[in-house]
Amino acid sequence: MTEKSFxxxxxxCASCAAHVEKAxxxxxxxxxxxxxxxxxxxxxxxxxxxxxxxxxxDAVSKAGYKAIDDEKERLSARPETERLRKRLIWSLAFTVxxxxxTMSSMAGARLPGFISxxxxxxxxxxxQLLLTLPVVITxxxxxxxxxxxxxxxxxxxxxxxxMGTAAAFLYGIYAAIRIAGGDAHFAHSLYFESAATxxxxxxxxxxxxxxxKAKAGSAIRKLLSLAPPLATVIRDGKEKTVPASKVNVDxxxxxxxxxxxxxDGIVTSGTSSADESMLTGxxxxxxxxxxxxxxxxxxNLNGSVVYRATRVGSETTLARIVKLMEEAQGSKAPIARxxxxxxxxxxxxxxxxxxxxxxxxxxxxxxxxxxxxxxxxVLIIACPCALGLATPVAVMVGTGRGAQQGILIKGGEALExxxxxxxxxxxxxxxxxxxxxxxxxxxTVNGTDEKTLISLAAGAESRSEHPVARAVTRHAEEKxxxxxxxxxxxxxxxxGVEAAVDGIHVLAGSRRLMAERKVDTGEADKTADDLAARxxxxxYVSADGKCLGVIAVADxxxxxxxxxxDEMKAMGLEVMMITGDSxxxxxHIAARAGIESIVAGVLPGxxxxxxxxxxxxxxSVIMVxxxxxxAPALATADVGIAIGSGTDVAIEAADVVLIxxxxxxxxxxxxxxxxxxxxxxxxxxxxxxxxxxxxxxAMGLLHLFGGPLxxxxxxxxxxxxxxxxxxWNALRLRNIKL
Numbered sequence: 001m002t003e004k005s006f007x008x009x010x011x012x013c014a015s016c017a018a019h020v021e022k023a024x025x026x027x028x029x030x031x032x033x034x035x036x037x038x039x040x041x042x043x044x045x046x047x048x049x050x051x052x053x054x055x056x057x058d059a060v061s062k063a064g065y066k067a068i069d070d071e072k073e074r075l076s077a078r079p080e081t082e083r084l085r086k087r088l089i090w091s092l093a094f095t096v097x098x099x100x101x102t103m104s105s106m107a108g109a110r111l112p113g114f115i116s117x118x119x120x121x122x123x124x125x126x127x128q129l130l131l132t133l134p135v136v137i138t139x140x141x142x143x144x145x146x147x148x149x150x151x152x153x154x155x156x157x158x159x160x161x162x163m164g165t166a167a168a169f170l171y172g173i174y175a176a177i178r179i180a181g182g183d184a185h186f187a188h189s190l191y192f193e194s195a196a197t198x199x200x201x202x203x204x205x206x207x208x209x210x211x212x213k214a215k216a217g218s219a220i221r222k223l224l225s226l227a228p229p230l231a232t233v234i235r236d237g238k239e240k241t242v243p244a245s246k247v248n249v250d251x252x253x254x255x256x257x258x259x260x261x262x263x264d265g266i267v268t269s270g271t272s273s274a275d276e277s278m279l280t281g282x283x284x285x286x287x288x289x290x291x292x293x294x295x296x297x298x299x300n301l302n303g304s305v306v307y308r309a310t311r312v313g314s315e316t317t318l319a320r321i322v323k324l325m326e327e328a329q330g331s332k333a334p335i336a337r338x339x340x341x342x343x344x345x346x347x348x349x350x351x352x353x354x355x356x357x358x359x360x361x362x363x364x365x366x367x368x369x370x371x372x373x374x375x376x377x378v379l380i381i382a383c384p385c386a387l388g389l390a391t392p393v394a395v396m397v398g399t400g401r402g403a404q405q406g407i408l409i410k411g412g413e414a415l416e417x418x419x420x421x422x423x424x425x426x427x428x429x430x431x432x433x434x435x436x437x438x439x440x441x442x443x444t445v446n447g448t449d450e451k452t453l454i455s456l457a458a459g460a461e462s463r464s465e466h467p468v469a470r471a472v473t474r475h476a477e478e479k480x481x482x483x484x485x486x487x488x489x490x491x492x493x494x495x496g497v498e499a500a501v502d503g504i505h506v507l508a509g510s511r512r513l514m515a516e517r518k519v520d521t522g523e524a525d526k527t528a529d530d531l532a533a534r535x536x537x538x539x540y541v542s543a544d545g546k547c548l549g550v551i552a553v554a555d556x557x558x559x560x561x562x563x564x565x566d567e568m569k570a571m572g573l574e575v576m577m578i579t580g581d582s583x584x585x586x587x588h589i590a591a592r593a594g595i596e597s598i599v600a601g602v603l604p605g606x607x608x609x610x611x612x613x614x615x616x617x618x619x620s621v622i623m624v625x626x627x628x629x630x631a632p633a634l635a636t637a638d639v640g641i642a643i644g645s646g647t648d649v650a651i652e653a654a655d656v657v658l659i660x661x662x663x664x665x666x667x668x669x670x671x672x673x674x675x676x677x678x679x680x681x682x683x684x685x686x687x688x689x690x691x692x693x694x695x696x697x698a699m700g701l702l703h704l705f706g707g708p709l710x711x712x713x714x715x716x717x718x719x720x721x722x723x724x725x726x727x728w729n730a731l732r733l734r735n736i737k738l
Contacts, residue, residue, distance in 0.1 A: 002045070002046055002047075002048050003043065003044070003045050004043070004044055004046065004053065004056075005041055005042065005043050005044075006041065006042045006044075006056065006057070006060070006067040006068060007040060007041060007067070007068040008020055008035065008040050008041065008042050008060065008065055008066065008067055008068070009040070009065065009066040009068065010064065010065040010066055010141075010145050010158075011035070011037060011040060011065060015154075015155070015346060015347045016037070016065070016149075016158075017035040017036075017037045018035075019063050019064070019065075019149065019154040020035045020042055020060055020063060020065055021033050021034065021035045021042075022063075022154075023059045023060055023062065023063035024042055024044055024056055024059055024060060026059065027046075027051060027055050027056055027059050028050050028051060028055075029046050029047040029048075029049070029050025029051030030044050030045070030046045030047075030051055030056070031045050031046065031047070032044060032045040036392045036396075037392050042056075042060070042067060044056065062152070063149070063152060063154060064145055064148035064149040064152060064154065065145075081207070081210040081211050084203060084206055084207040084210055085207055087138050087139070087203050087207075088200070088203045088204055088207050090134065090135075090138045091135045091138050091139065091196070091199060091200040091203050092200060094131045094132070094134045094135050094196065095131075095135055095193075095196045095197055095199075095200040097131060098128060098131040098132060098135075098192065098193050098196050098197075099193055099197065101115070101124075101127065101128065101131075102128065102190075102192075102193040103193075111124075115127050117184075117187040117188065121179050121184040121186075121187035122176070122179050122180055124187055124190075125172075125175065125176040125179050125186075125187060125190055125192075126176065128172065128190055128192040128193065129172065129173065129176055129192060131192070131196065132169060132172070132192040132193075132195055132196045135195075135196040135199050135200060136165070136169055136195065136196070136199065138199070138203075139165070139199040139202075139203060141158070142158050142161045142162045142165065142199065142202075143158075143162045143166065145158040145162075146158035146159040146160075146161060146162030146163070147159075147162060150162075150163075155347045155348060155351060159347065159351075160347065160350065160351070160379045160380065161198065161199075161202055161379075161380065163351075163379055164198065164375075164376040164379035164380045165194075165195040165198050165199055165376075166195075167191075167372070167375065167376060168191035168192070168194045168195040168198070168376055169191070169192065169195040171191050171372065172190050172191045172192040172195065175187075175190050175191075176190070191372075191376075194376065194711075198376075198380055226260065226297035226318060227244060227260075227262070227296060227297055227316075227318055227319075228244055228259065228260040228262050228297075229243065229244055230242070230243060230244060230262070231243070231244045231246075231247050231253055231262035231263070232253065232254040232255070232256075233247055233248075233251050233252060233253050233254070234251075234252040234253075234254065234306070235251070239254055244262035244263065244296075245312075245313055247262060247263050247309050247312050248309065248312065249309055249310065249311075249312055250308055250309065250310075251308070251309050252268065252306050252307070252308060252309075253265060253306070253307055253308075253309050254304070254305075254306050255294075255300045255304070255305055255306075255307070256300065256304045257272070257300060257301060257302055257303060257304065258299070258300065258301075259299075259300050260296075260297055260298065260299055260300070261274070261294045261295060261296050261297065261298050261299075261300060261307070262296055263296045263309045263310075263311060263312045263313075263316055264293070264294065264295055264296050264309070264310050264311040264312075264315075264316050264317055265293070265294050265307040265308050265309045265310050265311075266291065266292070266293055266294070266307055266308050266310055267288050267289060267290055267291065267292045267293075267294060267305050267306070267307045268290065268306050268307055268308050269290060269305065269306045270290075270303055270304050270305035270306055271287075271288065271289045271290075271303050271305070272287075272288045272300050272301060272302055272303030272304070272305050273285035273286060273287050273288060273301045273302055273303070274286050274288050274294060274295075274298045274299060274300055274301060275298060275299040275301055276295060276298045285301055288300075288303075288305060293310075294307055295316075295317050295318070296311075296316040296317060296318045296319075297316075297317075297318040346691075350378065350379070350695070351379070353378055353695065353699065354374075354375050354378035354379045354699075355375065357374050357375065357378055357698075357699040357700060358371045358372065358374050358375035358378075359371070361374050361700060370700075370703075370709065373709060373710075373711070374698065374699060374700045374709070377698035377699075377709075377710045377711070378695060378698040378699055380698075381691075381694045381695065381697075381698045381710070381718060390680060390683035390684045390687050390726055391412070391680050391683070391684070392412075393683075393726065393727050393730040393731075394676055394679045394680045394683060394730040394733065395412040395415060395676065395680075396730075397676075397730045397731055397733040397734055398415055398672060398675070398676035398679070398733050399415065400734070401672065401733050401734055401736065401738075402668075402669070402672050405665070405668060405672075405738055406644070406658065406659035406660040406662075406665065407656065407657075407658060407659070407665050407668060407669050407672065408656065408657040408658075408659065409655070409656050409669070409672075410654075410655050410656065410657075411655065413655075414639050414655035414656055415672070415673050415676055415677070416673065416676075416677055417620065417638050417639050417655075417673075418622065418639045418656070418669055418670055418673035419670060419673040419674045419677055420620045420638070421573065421620045421621060421622045421638065421639065421670070422573065422574060422619040422620050422621070423573065423574045423575075423576060423614050423619050423620070423621040423622070424568055424573050424574070424575050424576070424621070424622045424624065424666065425576045425577075425578055425610070425611060425614070425621060425622070425623045425624070425633070425637070426565075426575065426576065426577050426578070426595070426624050426625075426663070427577075427578060427579065427607075427623075427624060427625035427626060427630050427633075428555075428577055428578070428579035428581060428586060428589055429555055429579065429581065429626075430625075430626040430643060431624055431625055431626050431643055431663070432557060432558065432561050432565075432577060432589060432593050432595075432663070433555040433556060433557050433558060433561075433589060434555065434556055434557075434558055435555060435626070436467075436471075436555070436556075437467045437468055437470070437471040437537070437553045437554065437555055438471050438474070438475070438553065438554070438555075438556050439471055439472060439474075439475035439551055439552070439553055440531075440536055440552045440553065440554045440556065441531055441536065441550075441551070441552035442454065442549065442550075442551055442552075443524060443527045443528070443531075443549050443550045443551075443552070444548065444549035445523040445524045445547055445548065445549045446523065446546060446547060446548065446549075448548040448549055451479075451481050452548065453541055453548045453549050453551070454472070454475065454476050454479065454481050454483075454551070455476060455481045455482065455483040456483070456501050456504065456506050456541060456543055456548065457472050457476075457506070457508050457539065457541045457551060458472050458473045458475075458476035458481065458483040459483040459484050459485060459486055459499070459501035459502070459506070460486055460489070460497050460498075460499035460501055460506040460507075460508045460541075461473055461497060461508055462483065462485050462486065463485070463486060463489045463497075463499075464491060464497055468537055468539060468553045469497070471553045472508075472539065472551060472553070475551075483501070484501055484502050485501075486499035486500055486501050486506075487499075487500040487501070487503075488500040492509065492513065494510075495509045495510055495512060495513040495516075496508050496509015496510055496513045496539070496540075497509060504543050504544055505543070505544050505545070506541070506542070506543055507519065507540075507541070507542045508539055508540070508541050508542075509539060509540065510538075510539075510540065511525070511528070511538070511540055513540070514540045514542060514547065517542070517545070518545070519540075519542045519545055519546070519547050520547060521540055521547050523547065524540065524547055524549055524550045527550065528540070528550045528552075531550070531552040533584065533588075534554075534588045535554055535582075535584060535585035535586075535588035535589060536552035536553060536554040537552070537553045537554065538550050538551075538552055538553075539551045539552075539553065555589075557589065557592055557593055558661070558662070558663060560662050560663055560664045561593050561663045562592065562593050562594050563664065564662070564663035564664040564666060564667055565593055565594045565595060565663065566594055567664075567667045568666065568667060568670075569594070571667070571670065573670075574597065574619075575594075575595055575596075575597065576595070576597040576598070576599065576614075577589070577590050577593070577595045577597070577598050577599070578598075578599045578600075578602055578607055578610055578633075579598075579599070579600050579601075579602065580600075580601065580602050581600060581601070582600060582601065583598070583600040583601060585600075586598050586600035587600075607625075607630060607632065607633035608632035608633045608635070608636040610633070611623055611633045611636045611637050612636055615636075615637075615638065620638045621637050621638055621639075622637060622638065622639045622640075622641060622666070623636070623637035623639075623640050623641065624641045624642075624643070624663070624666055625640075625641075625642065625643070626642060626643040630642075630653075631652075631653040632653070634653040634654045634655075635653045639655050639656065640653055640654040640655050640656070641654055641655070641656040641657075641658060641666055641669065642654035642656070642657050642658070643658055643661050644657055644658050644659040644660065644661055656669055668738040671736075671738050672736075672738055675733060675736050676733060679729065679730055679732070679733055682729060683726045683729055683730060686722070686725065686726065686729075687722065687726060690718075690722045694718060697710050698710045
């Protein structure tokens with residue numbers, strides 16, 4: 001199956017989104033269709049052998065909307081914001097004088113005689129018609145879309161607006177004809193100002209909505225803007241400027257101070273530091289030397305470097321983050337399905353209620369004007385904009401906020417499910433620990449000083465590629481201990497190494513190696529046994545047959561692991577650690593991290609089975625891992641969270657990716673989930689509450705008991721305000737502290 005996204009024009013409410021979904025889903029070969037109203041995007045899964053993109057575009061067009069197969073159009077700053085701004089200015093230019101004329105008359109103020117309803121009623125009516133006509137023409141999209149969707153049996157918000165304002169406008173024309181025929185009484189029954197004001201207010205609401213949604217979707221556009229358009233590469237021995245998209249894998253790329261890295265890569269020459277805050281949220285620059293990895297989009301601060309491109313185009317870290325963000329913002333949380341179902345039947349029900357209420361008032365009172373007012377008010381106030389925006393805008397802002405913190409959430413479902421978790425299962429190596437062996441202890445014997453021990457061991461190990469050997473040489477460099485390369489070197493598989501360093505015969509390896517070479521290790525053995533019991537790998541070092549001491553190497557706990565685990569437990573979560581390592585090593589790491597529950601000695605294929613056991617017990621589980629062997633477990637868990645430094649397979653299998661490799665971000669993910677779902681619930685409550693409260697009032701319930709009748713203009717203002725308030729409430733997520 002192949003996935004594809006389209007920008008959709010013409011949607012304004014949840015029922016619009018539902019109609020587009022249904023239209024796309026009916027196309028042969030499409031197995032999944034989902035519309036996100038906030039991003040105005042249709043995402044489909046389809047069989048390329050059965051489905052063409054033109055079929056999808058045609059199906060959407062027949063439903064009354066426009067599908068655009070253009071990624072740049074969708075990801076650019078919203079062009080409709082500017083279009084709506086111009087429409088709003090034009091509408092206001094005619095509506096304001098229209099209201100002055102009509103409100104002055106209603107308030108008893110004196111108008112000039114040639115337009116006074118008392119002395120020149122026809123002029124009064126014609127002036128209002130002339131001022132209303134440009135507003136109606138400006139808002140013609142309401143009528144075009146509303147009529148199309150109505151004729152196809154899929155009425156939406158535009159249908160309600162079109163019917164309400166068209167009725168008011170046409171009734172105004174009818175009144176003007178009656179005035180021209182000599183019935184001056186109709187000068188007080190004109191509805192032109194209602195039609196113009198409703199169009200203007202709804203245009204204002206949509207403009208504010210579009211501007212707010214543009215802010216909500218700014219995370220993706222900010223990420224896209226980080227990628228520089230050009231790159232300087234070395235081809236045929238010369239520097240050449242090419243589009244960043246044309247850089248080849250393994251090609252040398254030159255980046256000078258202040259420039260952004262155009263692709264991912266590995267530094268081959270030069271030193272500098274890079275601002276990677278756009279990826280990690282950390283403001284401290286990261287030093288870059290030969291062998292360091294650089295990320296496309298990050299800023300080279302203070303030195304020129306040459307690096308070898310490793311990932312280009314759509315494979316760069318930045319491009320993958322953008323893709324994940326798009327997928328997340330286009331997906332639906334389960335909580336959205338209720339709103340979708342309701343909105344799908346909402347508009348037809350509202351239209352029925354509006355006509356029933358209008359007919360009832362007409363029959364009951366014989367007052368056509370009152371019945372007409374009720375009809376328009378119900379049609380206008382019931383538009384389900386707020387209902388359709390409640391979930392997708394909050395998901396959009398929530399995932400954007402997560403991205404700012406280096407937390408990439410792939411979908412609304414993961415965002416909602418995370419807060420329900422009862423158990424967090426952590427992989428050990430590379431998740432709780434760094435996954436990189438490091439020297440933890442240096443024990444000297446026989447009067448040897450630490451510098452001598454480390455220098456000789458590092459010299460002997462400097463030709464070895466073994467992880468323990470790398471840990472020793474790295475430790476020597478960190479301590480500033482110089483060492484010489486070996487004059488003679490032999491790797492002894494399963495034992496260690498044998499080398500000549502500065503003329504000294506050095507052995508570095510296991511106790512068994514020392515025993516076979518008759519080296520006395522008695523003074524170091526007890527300490528070595530204690531360190532081994534705590535999960536360390538032990539390296540004995542001897543010089544010319546004399547034991548100098550032992551070096552303990554272990555995978556160390558990440559700095560933030562223990563505090564993060566404490567915070568998870570404080571949130572009421574059960575924290576477990578799962579590992580293929582020995583129970584002895586697992587117990588030692590778990591004790592230091594504050595984890596009581598351990599599953600050790602697990603084969604790679606059995607991790608997913610352990611996750612299934614927890615799920616079968618009725619508990620929702622989060623799995624956090626980084627390796628290929630974690631991928632099945634990540635996919636099996638209710639929510640899989642991958643450490644960003646992990647393998648591509650693990651990252652693809654996970655629902656959430658933590659760029660900063662910090663377990664504290666698991667806690668922040670849980671908090672973000674809680675805040676976002678709470679925000680969605682608030683939005684849904686106010687959207688439902690508004691409609692439940694507003695429709696009966698519009699139908700004349702209060703008027704039935706002697707109260708006021710809802711003015712259609714007030715209904716339009718309230719409807720627009722409800723939609724904008726939902727978006728503004730969602731935007732509060734941008735400022736939450738995680």
